[in-house]
Amino acid sequence: MSERIAALAAQLGVSTPQLLAIAAVALPLAAVLLNVAAQVLLPRDPSLPPLVFSYVPVLGSAVTYGMDPYKFFADCRAQHGDLFTFRLLGRNVTVALGAKGSNLIFNGRLNEVSAEEAYTSLTTPVFGKDVVYDVPNAVLMEQKKFVKVGLSTENFRVYVGQITDEVTGFMKGDEGFSAFWRDGKSEAPVDIFKAMCEITILTASRTLQGREVRESLDKSYADLYHDLDGGFTPINFVIPNLPLPANFRRDRAQKLMSDFYRGIIEKRRKEGGDSADHDMIAALMDQSYKNGRKLSDIEIAHIMIALLMAGQHTSSATGSWAMLRLASRPEFIEELYQEQQSVYGDGAGGLRPLDYDTQKSSVPVLDAVVRETLRLHPPIHSIMRKVKSDIVVPAALAAPGADSKKSDSAAYVIPKGHFVMAAPGVSQVDPKIWRDSETFDPNRWLGKGEIEPEEQGETVDYGWGAISSGANSPYLPFGAGR
Ligand code: HEM
Structure with missing residues (x-):
């Protein structure tokens, strides 16, 4: 090959490095010109969209x-x-x-149309096999039915108190807004996105993900999440398995995360579970497909990973935009505050605890703020x-x-x-x-x-x-x- 290139260079009267340099410029240029010519000169089938x-x-x-x-x-x-x-x-x-x-x-x-054929290359290496877009749509529909059992009103009623606990704890903690108020200064900058990411994972793990996940939230879990999340990169839509360090980290994290959830499931099976568990793992462990087959531990583990990834970015981004938008319109902060006082006020200057049914039906201003935030900033474009x-x-x-x-x-x-x-x-x-x-x-x-x-x-x-x-x-x- 190199001899042929040398011969061609000699024929053209240039050196081999000169020929290679010319080719490095000329070939891409020719490809661009051909591409432009094809779009400008060739007639386009009128039945195709512009x-x-x-x-x-x-x-x-x-x-x-x-x-x-x-x-x-x-x-x-x-x-x-x-x-x-x-x-x-x-x-x-x-x-x-x-x-x-x-x-x-x-x-x-x-x-x-097929969602799984559009997404599987991106999502399956992250979520794992046998779930969501790695299965035919009919199976995904059954898996969504299983998830919906976990998202029951009964569970949501329990979650409201747990979410209150987590957010209150976060606000009091070093990382929370006590930092904001330190030294009596209220103008210290707060990294609102970082705060909302933490609040999201704290509340999601305490509620949907389950007590074991909440107890395991430490640096190594955060690192695993980070490595797995690194798998969501646009090139992976097209070529998901390039030998890149980010993909090696993704695959390692997927395996460790999958093992982590399977460990929880196995332990719960051995110990018989806890009737106080209102989380998604408990809901999934009880379910069977229409053909009578129970969900396997791997499927449960991978659905848990899928839910973690589906909920974390969407919720933390939405929470962050809500806070930023509210900061730009303080009159709505006041309206929200007055709404909470009128709905939860105990008549003696205090507030009774939040509850699901009131949140669901009696806080129109809060509801409007969430809707308006999602109108301007839907997390999935x-x-x-x-x-x-x-x-x-x-x-x-x-x-x-x-x-x-x-x-x-x-x-x-x-x-x-x-x-x-x-x-x-x-x-x-x-x-x-x-x-x-x-x-x-x-x-x-x-x-x-x-x-x-x-x-x-x-x-x-x-x-x-x-x-x-x-x-x-x-x-x-x-x-x-x-
Ligand atoms: C602000 C919050 C959220 C927004 C705006 C949002 C938005 C969306 C959108 C637009 C889709 C459709 C994707 C498509 O059709 O291709 C979707 C799918 C999905 N979301 Fe969310 N999401 C949010 C939170 C969550 C949470 C918290 C979870 C889980 C706990 C979740 C689980 C899922 C799942 C499993 C799917 C795939 C469903 C399917 O393909 O049939 N999402 N989400």
């Missing part, structure tokens, strides 16, 4: 999308409307924006599915401002093999839908604003309990559908 222009082959729009997804979506929407395709690390990803776009993806039929058979998209969905146009004639086909992406966060700040859409204003949820409470409409049961069948909403921070 393509977002990108210079670099394979990489596509990965950099602009990855750096600021919402700016990317807004720019593409301005140019192409609510339906467009972009290239992402060698894949064709078709984004469907707006309420109708979300509905298309969340309510896509099982033979049309992109939701993906792999297309398993061609999807026909009505023209009305694809046009700019599609939500207001009505035409059901088929206009586009999203081909099998593409990925589809929903981004409900875009319509959650759409100025056509929301008054002062970028402003944090919990009042919009309090009947003083523009948004009516969600209509429940028809319900559907995919195997884990009835949920609203509609995903045709501009507000879907928790997603929708099966």
Whole structure:
């Protein structure tokens, strides 16, 4: 090979290093030029959604999308409307924006879209085998039914006191807000994200994860969590097993974490469990699939890891944004305070303990603050599915401002093999839908604003309990559908 390169260099009248240097510049340049020419000169099949222009082959729009997804979506929407395709690390990803776009993806039929084929490469090395996106959708639906048993009202009633204990303890501790008030100064900076991460893991472990996890929260658990979390990196969507140090750490942490949970399960089996345990492990240990098979210890361990990962970032990010937004609008801090006084005040200047039923029904301002935080800062910006058979998209969905146009004639086909992406966060700040859409204003949820409470409409049961069948909403921070 090297002889051929040397011969070619001699033919061209340059040295071998010079030829290699020219090739290092010329080949990528040629690839970029060909890529540009293909997009500009070749006619595009009119049944395909419009393509977002990108210079670099394979990489596509990965950099602009990855750096600021919402700016990317807004720019593409301005140019192409609510339906467009972009290239992402060698894949064709078709984004469907707006309420109708979300509905298309969340309510896509099982033979049309697959969540597991979109996510498994990223999630299975982190969660472990045999759960969530490593199993067919029907099995995931059964696993979600098992989880729902753990998320019972009876358990939630117990959790409220436990959460109160944990948060109060945190506030009094060295890491908590006593640090904030130290020396009588109230203006010391607080790292709110760090605080919310700690509060989330303290409360999640005390409640859902179980006493053994709470008792094991130390540096080594934090390190394991950190290494496992390092597995959630965009390149792993495409190539999950590159021999990189981060992937070795991920795999080691997954095994240790899995062993840790299996150890808890085995110990509980031996000791017969404790009827006072209202956690998820206790709920899962009792469950069987429709065919009568009990959940295996490995499945329970891996579901526990999945729940840990699913809940930690989402909750800590939401808590942090709520605190930051409130800090920018102190009048709502006062409203929240007055609400707590009026609901929990004992008439003698004190407060009775929080309880689940009051939290659920009688704190509208707190509820509005959470909704408004999730409107502006939904923790998941992109939701993906792999297309398993061609999807026909009505023209009305694809046009700019599609939500207001009505035409059901088929206009586009999203081909099998593409990925589809929903981004409900875009319509959650759409100025056509929301008054002062970028402003944090919990009042919009309090009947003083523009948004009516969600209509429940028809319900559907995919195997884990009835949920609203509609995903045709501009507000879907928790997603929708099966
Ligand atoms: C602010 C908090 C949270 C938000 C905004 C949130 C949001 C979401 C969204 C948008 C999805 C849909 C992903 C998709 O369809 O591809 C999802 C899925 C999921 N979430 Fe959450 N989540 C939150 C907290 C939690 C917590 C605390 C848990 C567990 C204890 C959890 C467990 C799950 C699971 C298991 C799934 C996968 C379900 C499936 O694919 O069918 N989430 N979440």
